[in-house]
Amino acid sequence: MRSKTPVLQPRTEQDKAKIAAGRKAIATYLRNDMRIGLGSGTTSHWFVRALGEEVRQGLRIAGVPTSNATREVALEAGVPLLDLNDVTELEITLDGPDEVDRSGRMIKGGGACLLWEKMVARASRRMVCIADDSKIVERLGRFPLPIEVIRFGWRNTAHQLQKLFSEFGYGAVPIVLRGGEETPILTDSAHYILDCHLVAIGDPDRLAPRFNQIPGVVEHGLFVGIAAEMVVGHADGSAEVVT
Numbered sequence: 001m002r003s004k005t006p007v008l009q010p011r012t013e014q015d016k017a018k019i020a021a022g023r024k025a026i027a028t029y030l031r032n033d034m035r036i037g038l039g040s041g042t043t044s045h046w047f048v049r050a051l052g053e054e055v056r057q058g059l060r061i062a063g064v065p066t067s068n069a070t071r072e073v074a075l076e077a078g079v080p081l082l083d084l085n086d087v088t089e090l091e092i093t094l095d096g097p098d099e100v101d102r103s104g105r106m107i108k109g110g111g112a113c114l115l116w117e118k119m120v121a122r123a124s125r126r127m128v129c130i131a132d133d134s135k136i137v138e139r140l141g142r143f144p145l146p147i148e149v150i151r152f153g154w155r156n157t158a159h160q161l162q163k164l165f166s167e168f169g170y171g172a173v174p175i176v177l178r179g180g181e182e183t184p185i186l187t188d189s190a191h192y193i194l195d196c197h198l199v200a201i202g203d204p205d206r207l208a209p210r211f212n213q214i215p216g217v218v219e220h221g222l223f224v225g226i227a228a229e230m231v232v233g234h235a236d237g238s239a240e241v242v243t
């Protein structure tokens, strides 16, 4: 039996804001007998730990984790788990962004979990972004855009991406293999991540579908038209729902 005593101990002001967003999301959206998607990253992990507290208080809920790391946190927190293979639809997914704009468009994949995150979000009737207030931006792109690619021919895939960026007028975009060529990091599906330093993404809606036309691209970290609303947390412990 695993330990079921995770304690919510924020270390930074940002942690407090992340916890506030997660708690507000639980109170706003979660009800008994829901099947939900559990996001990845630190915001989601605080949320999953808070959810574990609710489960111990009697909330009946089960979640599909969007990474092996989240699965571990959920097991420790005592949150019942489901396999995506065993569900056709989830009620809701709650997940954090690396950046989110005021239209709810996000960059995700800073933790290399973007493929599972997008699959689970797309399998959900509703996706809600949970974010501390530092994640809100006027324009996406300062955070490097992660693109998950298969390992075969990854340099050629990077070249195809560069051509796409030129077509969109970005000039020479630094595209960096995450972890470096000596020790590239592998995603939970054993792919590589290419981080694309675009700085400012002018037209995310038009750019996003083009990535999927490049054969070596498995998935990209632009989440457009996915989040229905967001819950924004602040360091003073307050949080609000933004639609």
Ligand code: 5RP
Binding pocket: 039, 040, 041, 042, 043, 044, 095, 096, 097, 098, 107, 108, 109, 110, 111, 112, 113, 114, 117
């Ligand atoms: C992982 C992700 C994370 O959700 C994103 O990086 C946010 O992380 P954090 O909550 O730690 O800031 O996309 O692939």
